[in-house]
Amino acid sequence: MSSLRERFVALLQEEADVSNQLTRIENELENSRQLSQKQADQLEKLKEQLATAKEKASQQKDELETAKEQVQKLLADYQASAKEQEEQKVSYQAQQSQLFDRLDSLKNKQARAQSLENILRNHSNFYAGVKSVLQEKDRLGGIIGAVSEHLTFDVHYQTALRNCTWS
Numbered sequence: 001m002s003s004l005r006e007r008f009v010a011l012l013q014e015e016a017d018v019s020n021q022l023t024r025i026e027n028e029l030e031n032s033r034q035l036s037q038k039q040a041d042q043l044e045k046l047k048e049q050l051a052t053a054k055e056k057a058s059q060q061k062d063e064l065e066t067a068k069e070q071v072q073k074l075l076a077d078y079q080a081s082a083k084e085q086e087e088q089k090v091s092y093q094a095q096q097s098q099l100f101d102r103l104d105s106l107k108n109k110q111a112r113a114q115s116l117e118n119i120l121r122n123h124s125n126f127y128a129g130v131k132s133v134l135q136e137k138d139r140l141g142g143i144i145g146a147v148s149e150h151l152t153f154d155v156h157y158q159t160a161l162r163n164c165t166w167s
Contacts, residue, residue, distance in 0.1 A: 120149075 119125050123134040126146065137143035144150070153161055 123131045123146070126134065130146070133140065133143065134146060137145065151161070
């Protein structure tokens with residue numbers, strides 16, 4: 001009996017050990033299931049985040065392409081404007097140069113006209129005797145001026161009349 005008792009106790013002890021191992025294995029299995037479920041949930045969240053990130057990246061890529069196109073268009077517009085501005089600058093400089101040339105020509109012609117008016121007023125184009133008489137016409141009386149000052153004629157006859165009057 002004592003050996004049966006010992007055997008019974010040993011079997012009870014073994015049953016307790018097996019029961020404890022079973023409980024421990026079940027707990028480990030439950031923990032593994034929970035961990036596996038957590039990882040599955042995290043995997044799903046990560047997949048959703050990845051899909052969202054891919055979609056966002058695709059949108060940003062599209063926006064980048066649109067922005068690149070806009071930059072290219074703006075660059076082309078800027079280059080066209082710069083070219084047009086350069087052409088206008090060259091045109092302006094040419095017109096300004098032409099204006100200055102014309103102003104110089106005008107000043108030269110005005111100076112020439114002023115010089116000719118001075119010659120007519122002072123009778124500098126005549127010989128000294130004629131010049132003296134014309135300058136004193138008010139004091140001498142009866143003199144109205146040089147013949148050339150009172151003649152008008154067609155331009156075609158200018159050379160012929162100049163040769164006739166010797167002036």
